[in-house]
Amino acid sequence: RAEADPLRPRFHFVSPAGWLNDPNGVSQWNGTYHLFYQYNPEGAFHHHIQWGHATSTDLVTWSDHPVALAPSEGPDAEGCWSGVLVNDDGTPTLVYSGRAGERELACVAVGSADFSSWTKVPENPVIAAPPAGVDITAYRDHCVWREGTKWRQLVGSGIRGRGGTAFLYESADLRAWDYIGPLFIGDASQGASGDTGWTGTMWECVDLFRVDGRPLGTPSSADNASDVLVFSAWNDGETLHPLYWTGRYSGDSFEPAGLHRLDYGGRFFYAPQSFLDESGRRIMFGWLQEGRSDAAMVEAGWSGVMSLPRVATLADDGTLRFAPVPEIKKLRRDTVSLPGQVLTGAGTPADTGVSGSQLDLELDIQLAPGAVLRLGLLGSADGGANGTPKEETVIELCRAAEGGDHGTLRLDRTRSSLDPTVDVEDKSGPLPMPEGRVHLRVLLDRSALEIFANGMPLTARVYPTLGGEHVSLAASEGTVRLLSLDAWTMAEIFEGSRTLLP
Ligand code: DQQ
Numbered sequence: 001r002a003e004a005d006p007l008r009p010r011f012h013f014v015s016p017a018g019w020l021n022d023p024n025g026v027s028q029w030n031g032t033y034h035l036f037y038q039y040n041p042e043g044a045f046h047h048h049i050q051w052g053h054a055t056s057t058d059l060v061t062w063s064d065h066p067v068a069l070a071p072s073e074g075p076d077a078e079g080c081w082s083g084v085l086v087n088d089d090g091t092p093t094l095v096y097s098g099r100a101g102e103r104e105l106a107c108v109a110v111g112s113a114d115f116s117s118w119t120k121v122p123e124n125p126v127i128a129a130p131p132a133g134v135d136i137t138a139y140r141d142h143c144v145w146r147e148g149t150k151w152r153q154l155v156g157s158g159i160r161g162r163g164g165t166a167f168l169y170e171s172a173d174l175r176a177w178d179y180i181g182p183l184f185i186g187d188a189s190q191g192a193s194g195d196t197g198w199t200g201t202m203w204e205c206v207d208l209f210r211v212d213g214r215p216l217g218t219p220s221s222a223d224n225a226s227d228v229l230v231f232s233a234w235n236d237g238e239t240l241h242p243l244y245w246t247g248r249y250s251g252d253s254f255e256p257a258g259l260h261r262l263d264y265g266g267r268f269f270y271a272p273q274s275f276l277d278e279s280g281r282r283i284m285f286g287w288l289q290e291g292r293s294d295a296a297m298v299e300a301g302w303s304g305v306m307s308l309p310r311v312a313t314l315a316d317d318g319t320l321r322f323a324p325v326p327e328i329k330k331l332r333r334d335t336v337s338l339p340g341q342v343l344t345g346a347g348t349p350a351d352t353g354v355s356g357s358q359l360d361l362e363l364d365i366q367l368a369p370g371a372v373l374r375l376g377l378l379g380s381a382d383g384g385a386n387g388t389p390k391e392e393t394v395i396e397l398c399r400a401a402e403g404g405d406h407g408t409l410r411l412d413r414t415r416s417s418l419d420p421t422v423d424v425e426d427k428s429g430p431l432p433m434p435e436g437r438v439h440l441r442v443l444l445d446r447s448a449l450e451i452f453a454n455g456m457p458l459t460a461r462v463y464p465t466l467g468g469e470h471v472s473l474a475a476s477e478g479t480v481r482l483l484s485l486d487a488w489t490m491a492e493i494f495e496g497s498r499t500l501l502p
Pocket of ligand 1: 082270
C-alpha cells in the first residue's frame, strides 16, 4: 500500500514501512555513513519507538539494517527516543532517551564493531533524574562530544515560566555523569518574530557544534560567533520550528550572539541533527513531518520523510547557509535547459518544457527592484475558472521595491491541494539577494519539497490530488532576467520492494 502511494518520495530516505521521525546517530565511520531514525514499523503513528538503521557509502542510496534499538523492560520500556552515536575509543556507542512511565532519561547502548548488535549497559539510566530543584517542562535528547580527556553532554529541556534550555553534564566514561548546570536559558518570549513562545517552552534535539569544523572547546580566533546551538522549539506538545543561536561556547556556558530561523518551512524541517564527515563537511539531516491528518497517515501506511543531507557553512554575516550535498547530482537523468531570457510582469509565462514530480531544478535569476519571479510546480493540466491550473504549488522570489540586497522567499501552498484536510499554510522568510541576484535550487520529490535560495532553505510538504506535473515560470511583477534554468528528472533510490525489518 505504502509503496504504491504516488505521494511517497522516491529519492528521499523513507522508512521501509510505518512511521519515521527524527534522524538519530548521524555519522560517518570508516567511510560508511550511518543514519538511524525514530521508527515504528507497526504503523504510521508515533508509538513504541525503535531506532531504525540504514547505511550509505555515498549519502544517496541507502541499505536497510535490522533495528538497532527497541524498547525492553527497564528505563526504555515505552520507547527508545532520540540520541546520538559517539566513538568511544573505537566502540560505537549510542546515547539516547529511554522512555518509561511517561518520562525520558539518558541511556547508553554499545555496539559490536560491525554495528550489527547493540547492548544496553547495566548502568541505565546513566543519569537517574533531571536536575533536582528545577521545575522542568520536559527533558530529553542528547548532544555528546569529547572535550580533552572528558565527555560532555547536553540534554534538552525547559524551565517552567522561563524558557528552553540545555543542561550540561560531564563524564569520564559515558556511564557516570556529573551535572554542571544549564548551558544557558532562553527567554520564551524572545524571538526573531517577537511572538511570545517563539523559542518554545522546551528545546528538543539540541545540537552544538563549531562551524569551522574544529572540536568544541578549542580556543578560536577573535571572531565571537563561531559556535552554533541548533534546537527545535517545542511548545507544550506542539512542534514549532528549528532555530539556532550563534555565539561562543567556552568553559561551562554559551554566550549567545544571535537567534535565527534554521529553515523557513518551520515544523517541516524538524529535529535536525548534524555531524562532521570525514572530508570535514558539517552535514545535517532533518525530519520532514507530514501535513496530513493522523487518520490519513495511518491510512497511507507510512509517515515521515528524511531530508536530503545538507551541508552547513557560515556566511560572511555570521549566519548559516545550506546546500544539498553534491552527491545528490548522481540521481540526475534527463535534462532540459532553457536559454537566458527576459520575463516581464505583463508577459505570458515562459514555456519551460519541464514536467515531472521528481525533479532537481537550478536557476540563476536577476530581479529588478520590485520584481517577482513565480515558479509553479505540480500544476494540473486542467484549468480553473481563470485558466490557471486547479492545483499548483508556487515558489516566489520577490525583490524589495527599493531594490538593494533584500527580498523574500515565499512558498504559496494555498492551491497546492484540493484536499481540504491537508496543511496549506504559506511559508516565507527574508532572502539576502546581492543586487537582485538569486541562485535557486529546488528538489521536488512527490510530496517532499526542499528549496534553497542563495543558501536559505525552505522545506515543506505538499499533497496534490490531480497528479499534475507541469512546471511554469513567469514574472508576476516587474522585470526578471532568467540567466539560466537547468532541470533534471531524478532517479529512484530504492528499487523493488524493501523488506520490513523487525
Ligand atoms: N522526537 C523524539 C524525541 C524528540 C522528538 C521522540 C522531536 O526524543 O524530542 O520520537 O521530534
